[in-house]
Amino acid sequence: MRFCADNMIARVTLELALRKEFDYLIPPGLAEQVDVGSRVQVPLGARKVMGCVTALAEESGQVRLKPILRVIGARTLVTPNILKLARWIGQYYCCAPETALKAVLPDAVRHEQAGWRERLFVRVLPFSGDLPRLPKRQKEIFHIIEERRELPLQDLLEIADTTAATIRRLEDKGLVAVAPQISERDPYALEQILPTQPLPLNTQQERALRAITAAMDAGHPGVGRPDTELRGQGAGGKGQRVPSVFLLHGVTGSGKTEVYLQALAHALEQGKGAIVLVPEISLTPQTVERFKARFSSGPLQTLVAVLHSHLSAGERHDEWHKIREGRARIAIGARSAIFAPVEPLGLVIVDEEHEPTYKQEEAPRYHARDVAIMRGQMEGATVVLGSATPSLESYYNCAKGKYALLELPERADDKKLPVVRVVDLRQTLRRGNMIPVFSPQLKEAIAQRLERKEQVILFLNRRGYSTSLQCPLCGFVAGCPNCSVSLTYHRQEQKLRCHVCGHSESVPVVCPNGNCRNPQIRYAGLGTQKVEDLLQKLFPYARTVRMDSDALKRKEDYRRILGDFRAGKIDILLGTQMIAKGLHFPNVTLVGIIYADLALHQPDFRAGERTFQLLTQVAGRAGRGDVEGEVFVQAFTPFHPAIQFARRHDYVGFYEQELEFRQPLKYPPWSRIALLTLKGRNEEKVKFSAEYLKRELEKVLTGMKDLVLAGPAAAPLLRAETYYRYQLMLRTPRMTVLSQKLAALAASLAFPDDVALTIDIDPADLG
Ligand code: ADP
Numbered sequence: 188m189r190f191c192a193d194n195m196i197a198r199v200t201l202e203l204a205l206r207k208e209f210d211y212l213i214p215p216g217l218a219e220q221v222d223v224g225s226r227v228q229v230p231l232g233a234r235k236v237m238g239c240v241t242a243l244a245e246e247s248g249q250v251r252l253k254p255i256l257r258v259i260g261a262r263t264l265v266t267p268n269i270l271k272l273a274r275w276i277g278q279y280y281c282c283a284p285e286t287a288l289k290a291v292l293p294d295a296v297r298h299e300q301a302g303w304r305e306r307l308f309v310r311v312l313p314f315s316g317d318l319p320r321l322p323k324r325q326k327e328i329f330h331i332i333e334e335r336r337e338l339p340l341q342d343l344l345e346i347a348d349t350t351a352a353t354i355r356r357l358e359d360k361g362l363v364a365v366a367p368q369i370s371e372r373d374p375y376a377l378e379q380i381l382p383t384q385p386l387p388l389n390t391q392q393e394r395a396l397r398a399i400t401a402a403m404d405a406g407h408p409g410v411g412r413p414d415t416e417l418r419g420q421g422a423g424g425k426g427q428r429v430p431s432v433f434l435l436h437g438v439t440g441s442g443k444t445e446v447y448l449q450a451l452a453h454a455l456e457q458g459k460g461a462i463v464l465v466p467e468i469s470l471t472p473q474t475v476e477r478f479k480a481r482f483s484s485g486p487l488q489t490l491v492a493v494l495h496s497h498l499s500a501g502e503r504h505d506e507w508h509k510i511r512e513g514r515a516r517i518a519i520g521a522r523s524a525i526f527a528p529v530e531p532l533g534l535v536i537v538d539e540e541h542e543p544t545y546k547q548e549e550a551p552r553y554h555a556r557d558v559a560i561m562r563g564q565m566e567g568a569t570v571v572l573g574s575a576t577p578s579l580e581s582y583y584n585c586a587k588g589k590y591a592l593l594e595l596p597e598r599a600d601d602k603k604l605p606v607v608r609v610v611d612l613r614q615t616l617r618r619g620n621m622i623p624v625f626s627p628q629l630k631e632a633i634a635q636r637l638e639r640k641e642q643v644i645l646f647l648n649r650r651g652y653s654t655s656l657q658c659p660l661c662g663f664v665a666g667c668p669n670c671s672v673s674l675t676y677h678r679q680e681q682k683l684r685c686h687v688c689g690h691s692e693s694v695p696v697v698c699p700n701g702n703c704r705n706p707q708i709r710y711a712g713l714g715t716q717k718v719e720d721l722l723q724k725l726f727p728y729a730r731t732v733r734m735d736s737d738a739l740k741r742k743e744d745y746r747r748i749l750g751d752f753r754a755g756k757i758d759i760l761l762g763t764q765m766i767a768k769g770l771h772f773p774n775v776t777l778v779g780i781i782y783a784d785l786a787l788h789q790p791d792f793r794a795g796e797r798t799f800q801l802l803t804q805v806a807g808r809a810g811r812g813d814v815e816g817e818v819f820v821q822a823f824t825p826f827h828p829a830i831q832f833a834r835r836h837d838y839v840g841f842y843e844q845e846l847e848f849r850q851p852l853k854y855p856p857w858s859r860i861a862l863l864t865l866k867g868r869n870e871e872k873v874k875f876s877a878e879y880l881k882r883e884l885e886k887v888l889t890g891m892k893d894l895v896l897a898g899p900a901a902a903p904l905l906r907a908e909t910y911y912r913y914q915l916m917l918r919t920p921r922m923t924v925l926s927q928k929l930a931a932l933a934a935s936l937a938f939p940d941d942v943a944l945t946i947d948i949d950p951a952d953l954g
């Protein structure tokens with residue numbers, strides 16, 4: 188039993204932006220309930236605010252402590268391990284402790300009231316035909332509910348600023364139901380899952396699995412060390428080996444998933460749990476089922492909890508608690524699943540570790556792969572990063588001996604990698620005078636597949652019909668009023684749209700320039716809608732379906748289209764990056780990439796790497812069945828290394844030349860980056876603030892050698908959503924030191940009220 192005299196004081200992070208922790212007295216009556224991780228209500232001035240206990244203490248440097256008012260919920264939500272991780276995130280990524288804490292606990296769990304099972308939930312009822320006419324307000328509220336599918340009544344009332352009576356009116360019209368949730372919500376309750384058995388592994392898989400399980404058996408005493416250095420990632424340092432991090436480099440279809448599954452089984456045999464991270468876009472029911480099926484019966488049977496943003500609040504809440512209670516030993520999910528309260532943790536898998544979506548774009552701007560490595564280190568868990576196209580950073584860490592490299596160079600099922608043909612679009616251009624969409628070679632190949640009743644995937648990473656509207660007489664280009672980009676023409680809706688902020692306007696019939704009024708305005712550039720149009724003209728009998736975020740109106744559309752494609756009801760599937768990832772269709776024998784160099788000319792040092800990754804991923808969709816696959820890559824710069832190395836399936840070749848290319852300017856992995864962005868509506872003020880920041884940085888960073896300070900410069904996208912943005916970029920091999928200094932400096936500087944500074948450590952996007 189605990190004597191309350193021991194730990195009379197609780198250190199509390201408040202759910203307010205204060206960048207500071209406060210001490211509170213624990214009243215004797217609450218002593219049994221307050222622990223590290225408890226959620227509490229405390230007084231702050233005249234207010235009552237919520238917070239989380241991050242430590243217990245016997246003494247405090249603060250005076251006149253006030254008592255904790257009450258404890259929310261019976262169980263502590265944040266485990267000490269996760270708290271420690273949150274603290275590291277706050278320090279390394281330069282954000283306030285409460286911001287970091289918010290990230291580690293899903294909203295649905297944090298906002299829970301006592302007695303979660305009896306709460307009233309509002310959910311959408313299925314209806315056929317059009318939405319009945321509703322008053323404007325009711326329609327707005329209905330859309331809020333529809334977007335979330337289901338949410339607690341109380342939350343809805345707050346979000347929509349409405350009353351229960353209004354919701355009842357929607358209920359009377361049969362559009363929604365309000366009911367207490369009693370049973371547990373299982374997002375995959377309707378799926379039928381057939382158990383699967385482990386496959387006999389091939390030699391390479393066997394070797395990889397043995398290395399991983401040996402590391403798991405050896406364990407490592409990472410637990411409890413107050414170590415804040417992210418030694419694993421990035422450059423510099425002394426090339427120290429991080430205890431048991433593996434990079435599994437396996438070509439698409441090499442059977443990485445089977446290795447993951449058997450490593451997971453090993454964790455369960457050890458009595459430990461595991462986390463599997465996959466990019467949001469790959470977190471399809473197909474993927475989830477592969478994991479659930481393996482552990483749905485037998486001695487290692489366990490629930491597999493799924494965490495991702497498309498779940499309703501109620502579902503997310505329940506999935507999280509299944510893990511917290513230990514009923515689910517495996518958690519699978521996108522980025523934030525790295526905070527799943529799995530204990531004890533034996534294994535973390537990060538599939539497609541190179542994916543930029545592992546980086547969170549708002550505060551805390553953490554990178555889930557790097558957090559995974561940190562968490563593995565803190566809790567003594569083995570970490571496996573998997574990819575067909577590893578990030579330069581991770582492969583470099585293998586070269587430095589920090590990670591162990593495991594390779595699966597061949598497809599598991601003896602299928603050959605597809606033949607990749609690069610088509611020089613400049614030649615096609617020379618022959619005709621129009622900008623080509625389909626080269627004669629690709630056209631011919633499509634016709635051939637249609638004849639043989641095989642399937643085709645076509646890929647263009649740009650939606651809409653035309654990329655710009657231009658007047659040939661006066662040169663006017665329709666631009667977004669809020670952003671420094673031109674508007675994209677969407678023909679079906681007859682609208683011009685901004686792909687940055689979503690602004691849309693109707694299409695002008697004459698040139699909007701008052702002095703010009705030319706009625707012959709022209710559309711230039713190419714989007715998926717136009718390709719769809721052309722396909723219908725070229726192959727009128729083919730069943731063509733377009734898949735991009737404009738075409739998918741409802742969530743079910745994605746699954747329905749993929750289902751139809753799998754069932755052979757579609758001949759040509761045309762889409763954006765949505766179709767690039769992880770899909771597996773045996774009857775696809777041709778993949779065409781319309782413009783391979785679209786992504787190459789972005790002002791980002793990773794443009795080449797992203798293009799190489801994309802081409803490799805898309806190409807990996809061809810030839811997954813019995814017939815060998817063929818890939819056509821159309822490009823205006825066919826000799827670019829990213830395209831040529833992708834054509835030869837040569838990752839290492841690409842890695843080596845790319846590493847060399849980044850060396851002179853010390854881009855990662857030669858160093859790590861901190862990107863400082865100032866934004867505001869007044870460009871002069873933003874510019875001025877950036878200059879001021881630079882002077883202050885120079886003062887405090889004089890002592891740091893190996894530091895490169897670049898800028899300030901206008902951001903590649905100078906104006907976005909009405910804000911002007913200027914950036915400073917810092918590159919250093921010692922980021923832990925730099926981020927400490929940045930946090931201190933940011934707290935001490937005063938910018939004009941309408942100018943904001945954001946700090947992004949290890950940015951994925953230089954936008
Ligand atoms: P990756 O994740 O590396 O892209 P997958 O795990 O999806 O590859 O494997 C590709 C295909 O190979 C799958 O159909 C899988 O069932 C099969 N496969 C994997 N390992 C083996 C094996 N040892 N023997 C036979 N088939 C295998």
Ligand code: ZN
Pocket residue numbers: 667668669670685686687688689690908
């Ligand atoms: Zn815009």
